[in-house]
Amino acid sequence: MGILMNLATFTELIEFKILSASLFPFITGLFFSWYFLGSVNGLYATLFFIAMILFDATVNVLDNFNDYYHSDKDEYKSKTNIIGREHISPALVVFILAAFIIPSAGIGLYLTYKVGLPLLWMGIFCFAIGILYSSGPRPISSTPFGEIASGFTMGVMIVLISVYINSYQIFTWNAELLWEILLAAAPLFIWIANIMLANNICDDEEDRLNDRKTIVHYIGVPRAVFLFNATNVLAILLIFLAIFLGVYPVALISIILAIPLIFKQMRLFTAEQVKTKTFVCSVRILVLGSIGLCIGFAVYWLYVLVR
Numbered sequence: 001m002g003i004l005m006n007l008a009t010f011t012e013l014i015e016f017k018i019l020s021a022s023l024f025p026f027i028t029g030l031f032f033s034w035y036f037l038g039s040v041n042g043l044y045a046t047l048f049f050i051a052m053i054l055f056d057a058t059v060n061v062l063d064n065f066n067d068y069y070h071s072d073k074d075e076y077k078s079k080t081n082i083i084g085r086e087h088i089s090p091a092l093v094v095f096i097l098a099a100f101i102i103p104s105a106g107i108g109l110y111l112t113y114k115v116g117l118p119l120l121w122m123g124i125f126c127f128a129i130g131i132l133y134s135s136g137p138r139p140i141s142s143t144p145f146g147e148i149a150s151g152f153t154m155g156v157m158i159v160l161i162s163v164y165i166n167s168y169q170i171f172t173w174n175a176e177l178l179w180e181i182l183l184a185a186a187p188l189f190i191w192i193a194n195i196m197l198a199n200n201i202c203d204d205e206e207d208r209l210n211d212r213k214t215i216v217h218y219i220g221v222p223r224a225v226f227l228f229n230a231t232n233v234l235a236i237l238l239i240f241l242a243i244f245l246g247v248y249p250v251a252l253i254s255i256i257l258a259i260p261l262i263f264k265q266m267r268l269f270t271a272e273q274v275k276t277k278t279f280v281c282s283v284r285i286l287v288l289g290s291i292g293l294c295i296g297f298a299v300y301w302l303y304v305l306v307r
Helices: 007-013 020-037 042-070 074-080 090-115 117-132 146-167 175-202 204-209 215-219 221-244 250-257 259-271 280-306
Strands: none
Touching: 007 042, 020 042, 020 146, 020 175, 020 280, 042 090, 042 117, 042 146, 090 117, 090 146, 117 146, 146 175, 175 204, 175 215, 175 221, 175 280, 204 215, 215 221, 221 250, 221 259, 221 280, 250 259, 250 280, 259 280
16 A cells, blocks of 8 residues: 555554544543532643544554564465555554654643643553553563453543543542542443453454463453453443442433443344454443443533533
8 A cells, every 4th residue: 555545444554443442431531520529621631632542543553563563474464454454554654653652742741741740650651551552572462461451541541631630730649539530430441341352252263373362362262251241241330339429420320221232232242253243342332331421421411500
């Protein structure tokens, strides 16, 4: 493909369909800061959102780049990986990486100057996990810790950073507040980790050929599918727990609307684990669950406006 690529190829390279894995934690953190701490900083939140999406896309491109150059399987490189399949120039991939990561880091440094050093340390942690996720002699994604790393970094750290940026003037680093943020983020942690788990389940045979020892390698596909379903149920139960403890407003009972649709996606994935057909079920579960929460956010916001 050389110098240019079409839009479809570009969106696949940056894995546009799973960028929602960043969007919903951002919204959750924004809402938590408004609901729990009574503070929103619109400009800084917008800048963080841009930096977050750019970095998330960077990690996805880097993941595809490293998978292509580290694989010794010709069929994978020529028919499966987007870089080899579409003949994307390595120079173009490097340019895209630089075009994403430089402004992302620049925005992060500007925000650090405005809101304080805690953002720098949180950002360094996220950058480190993002790079090590698919880079180095033993990338995190090829170990049993890939699900935890992706779920925590995106599902918890993005929520925490979003809360901090929106309430840095009054934010206090104490165990009680951090516990409440963790509980608010827990369903997203699970749903994002399950995207990685579903990917590893679908890629189990290919991963074995490429010497990637993910959690599926150790527990097997049947147990991994059970884990996928059990943790999806746990995510829903944690939402009810957060409502009961007052971390979420009662309006988030709206998650009930998404439960039948989530269970349908769980059944589809349980029936067959095929990358091109049912991997998307894990993404849909994240989207459905998050939309269920967002409906509750909107209902509560309208309630505050009209009361």
